[in-house]
Amino acid sequence: MxxxxxxxxxxxxxxxxxxxLAHGGGGRLSRDLVEQVFxxxxxxxxLSSRHDGAVVEVPAGRIAMTTDGxxxxxxxxxxxxxxxLAVCGTINxxxxxGAAPRWLAVAFVLEEGLPxxxxxxxxHSMRDVARASGVEIxxxxxxxxxxxxxxGMFITTTGVGVVPAGIVIEPRRVRPGDAVLVSGDLGxxxxxxxxxxxxxxxxxxxxxxxxxxxxxxxxxxxAGVVPHCLRDPTRGGLAxxxxxxxMDGGVDIEIDESAVPVSEAVAGACELFGLDPLYVACxxxxxxxxxxxxxxxxxEVMRAHAAAPAPARIGEVLGPPDASRRxxxxxxxxxxxxxxxxxxxxxxxxxxx
Amino acid sequence: MxxxxxxxxxxxxxxxxxxxLAHGGGGRLSRDLVEQVFxxxxxxxxLSSRHDGAVVEVPAGRIAMTTDGxxxxxxxxxxxxxxxLAVCGTINxxxxxGAAPRWLAVAFVLEEGLPxxxxxxxxHSMRDVARASGVEIxxxxxxxxxxxxxxGMFITTTGVGVVPAGIVIEPRRVRPGDAVLVSGDLGxxxxxxxxxxxxxxxxxxxxxxxxxxxxxxxxxxxAGVVPHCLRDPTRGGLAxxxxxxxMDGGVDIEIDESAVPVSEAVAGACELFGLDPLYVACxxxxxxxxxxxxxxxxxEVMRAHAAAPAPARIGEVLGPPDASRRxxxxxxxxxxxxxxxxxxxxxxxxxxx
Numbered sequence: 001m002x003x004x005x006x007x008x009x010x011x012x013x014x015x016x017x018x019x020x021l022a023h024g025g026g027g028r029l030s031r032d033l034v035e036q037v038f039x040x041x042x043x044x045x046x047l048s049s050r051h052d053g054a055v056v057e058v059p060a061g062r063i064a065m066t067t068d069g070x071x072x073x074x075x076x077x078x079x080x081x082x083x084x085l086a087v088c089g090t091i092n093x094x095x096x097x098g099a100a101p102r103w104l105a106v107a108f109v110l111e112e113g114l115p116x117x118x119x120x121x122x123x124h125s126m127r128d129v130a131r132a133s134g135v136e137i138x139x140x141x142x143x144x145x146x147x148x149x150x151x152g153m154f155i156t157t158t159g160v161g162v163v164p165a166g167i168v169i170e171p172r173r174v175r176p177g178d179a180v181l182v183s184g185d186l187g188x189x190x191x192x193x194x195x196x197x198x199x200x201x202x203x204x205x206x207x208x209x210x211x212x213x214x215x216x217x218x219x220x221x222x223a224g225v226v227p228h229c230l231r232d233p234t235r236g237g238l239a240x241x242x243x244x245x246x247m248d249g250g251v252d253i254e255i256d257e258s259a260v261p262v263s264e265a266v267a268g269a270c271e272l273f274g275l276d277p278l279y280v281a282c283x284x285x286x287x288x289x290x291x292x293x294x295x296x297x298x299x300e301v302m303r304a305h306a307a308a309p310a311p312a313r314i315g316e317v318l319g320p321p322d323a324s325r326r327x328x329x330x331x332x333x334x335x336x337x338x339x340x341x342x343x344x345x346x347x348x349x350x351x352x353x
Numbered sequence: 354m355x356x357x358x359x360x361x362x363x364x365x366x367x368x369x370x371x372x373x374l375a376h377g378g379g380g381r382l383s384r385d386l387v388e389q390v391f392x393x394x395x396x397x398x399x400l401s402s403r404h405d406g407a408v409v410e411v412p413a414g415r416i417a418m419t420t421d422g423x424x425x426x427x428x429x430x431x432x433x434x435x436x437x438l439a440v441c442g443t444i445n446x447x448x449x450x451g452a453a454p455r456w457l458a459v460a461f462v463l464e465e466g467l468p469x470x471x472x473x474x475x476x477h478s479m480r481d482v483a484r485a486s487g488v489e490i491x492x493x494x495x496x497x498x499x500x501x502x503x504x505g506m507f508i509t510t511t512g513v514g515v516v517p518a519g520i521v522i523e524p525r526r527v528r529p530g531d532a533v534l535v536s537g538d539l540g541x542x543x544x545x546x547x548x549x550x551x552x553x554x555x556x557x558x559x560x561x562x563x564x565x566x567x568x569x570x571x572x573x574x575x576a577g578v579v580p581h582c583l584r585d586p587t588r589g590g591l592a593x594x595x596x597x598x599x600m601d602g603g604v605d606i607e608i609d610e611s612a613v614p615v616s617e618a619v620a621g622a623c624e625l626f627g628l629d630p631l632y633v634a635c636x637x638x639x640x641x642x643x644x645x646x647x648x649x650x651x652x653e654v655m656r657a658h659a660a661a662p663a664p665a666r667i668g669e670v671l672g673p674p675d676a677s678r679r680x681x682x683x684x685x686x687x688x689x690x691x692x693x694x695x696x697x698x699x700x701x702x703x704x705x706x
Contacts, residue, residue, distance in 0.1 A: 027696055053418060069460040097405065144703075345380050
């Protein structure tokens, strides 16, 4: 927290130690918030044009666009906070289309009474992760709702990225025989947030994996790997990610349970809460479905990359693609039995992102 | 409400008459919501690729990007609802940069227990206004927060548009001598929402002006008008819009009070609530600051356009531009006196957008 242009310990320029309704009113207090909190953190050429929208230059071709609302509770958790999560999540959704993330828009819905210091901390962590990925926060908005009509802070981040020529990554490209890879151990984010919320103190081991994945994706593309589909297993975990790809791609997928990396800390916490780690959200892992002949190369690239701590080949796509297929994902267990890894009906962990 | 692909009277396919936490969980219920509510309403090529982000083609050049959170209360009001407001607001922010609005991303934060029928109504009104403006809703997200931690529905819409070559519209372009125009009578939206909230029944006259302004802006550009700045006077009304332009453009602005169009219904309601209509939000009006010699042509174009019901020249930019100027806006009253139209400190009407 560098405090550049803003002293965290003493946010005197804002005159208020908590967020007021007037900070969202479009008047002078809104302007103070922009001038004293957002501009020093995010300020760039586009933001400083001070207009209703930001104008940026794009090359001819394809852009990717994605949006996500963040309502995680609590706002701060081991390994991150709602701001880091929002920026990483949007960067990651863009990266999953193969796009290089470039510009972000950020909309806050704040609850009256939120400590100003919390907002500043969140804004600074958004700045830090955006900078590290070379992404510019170009426009934003703040609304304040009355006390009891929100829950501290909700953030919606929307990202725009530039898709390299020739790259098409989406469920419909998945083919029978493709290999299914993951970049690291699963379930950290969900279990870190849940443990914090439930007051569980596990000695240091349970940190969210929250991290940007754009560097890893561009390393894969640069190495000549042509992923048919990429997905970050967030809400619903690996099960939901694979279930959706299977359904949208019209294929079945088989996973080898013993090959799926799960840390001891996550496995232990899952046992405690009666959860299956394959259904628990990650925020810094990706599933890559690649042509079988590229699997080894893809794993090599991952092994050399800091954002892929435990790369593994966990399964394969069965075929042939067929509209009548039900998009089933099956899990071959350690003892050789097979069970359906169904897409979860609902929410085993509410508000983890 | 055409109900195409979805029967409003009987949302049986959703199995739930109210929004459940699981509808935001990323599992099967989330998927049902997408398949049965969002896809039939918004579905297009980009949305139907079913990926984390939408990929669209852009020409080389400049794009505009804007985001806004909507927390209006109540969700439905005379002349619109939160969905129409969100789509129009984002279209309008893009239009104010001179961009042709093209793609929208929509993120919902829903409160557990929201009637499903309300969500469907809102989605349909988003669809209707997006279609009418030729804007495509290409990607979205839904989160659900527990009962009592939200307020029915918040929507964040983010828009991307294409800026025509050579068009630069922003506060820094404003010049001394420029004419200040408005497209119609002010204050309708704020007073319509407030009157509804306060249970005031005024016979039919108080409808929100909520409407898209992209057509009006492109008509102005097509007629050769080169606006230096455009702004839709939303939160904080005309006073905030002009105050910001004056500050960011380093100029002073003088307004002739008797020239500012305000309807009798709005004037009456403002008197009742002790409000000044110049501070009350519009959602379908624009302020255009144009070179003085183009003012007549701009008013002609507005008069011929349905989105500009009461075009008026209301004032002028004083000069010269100077960093030391304080960005003052003064109001010359009907009786010849002059007062400062200060930018409001806060929020005279919370949650009107």
